[in-house]
Amino acid sequence: MIKRVLQLIVSEGILDKNQIARRVGMQVETLDDIIRLLVERGFLRMEMNGCDVESACSGCHSSAGCDTESKTGQAFYITDRGKAYASTNGGRSK
Numbered sequence: 389m390i391k392r393v394l395q396l397i398v399s400e401g402i403l404d405k406n407q408i409a410r411r412v413g414m415q416v417e418t419l420d421d422i423i424r425l426l427v428e429r430g431f432l433r434m435e436m437n438g439c440d441v442e443s444a445c446s447g448c449h450s451s452a453g454c455d456t457e458s459k460t461g462q463a464f465y466i467t468d469r470g471k472a473y474a475s476t477n478g479g480r481s482k
Contacts, residue, residue, distance in 0.1 A: 431470030
């Protein structure tokens with residue numbers, strides 16, 4: 389499941405948590421745990437944008453992937469290590 393989540397992020401760009409959870413067949417809470425593991429293992433990098441969600445989105449390069457519903461200002465980026473892990477075994481999910 390961890391690799392499948394990474395593969396979705398790499399192959400289809402930034403998806404919101406609900407989309408990812410639905411595509412891999414898990415609850416959002418479980419996905420939160422997987423995202424935490426991906427960050428801990430260095431496959432994803434988290435940044436706090438510290439933006440004003442209301443006014444900054446139109447000019448933000450991360451607006452498509454920002455979790456604006458929760459207004460956390462968090463953005464996740466896949467690292468080179470994450471891209472390499474996602475592409476192992478020809479990019480096939482298990």
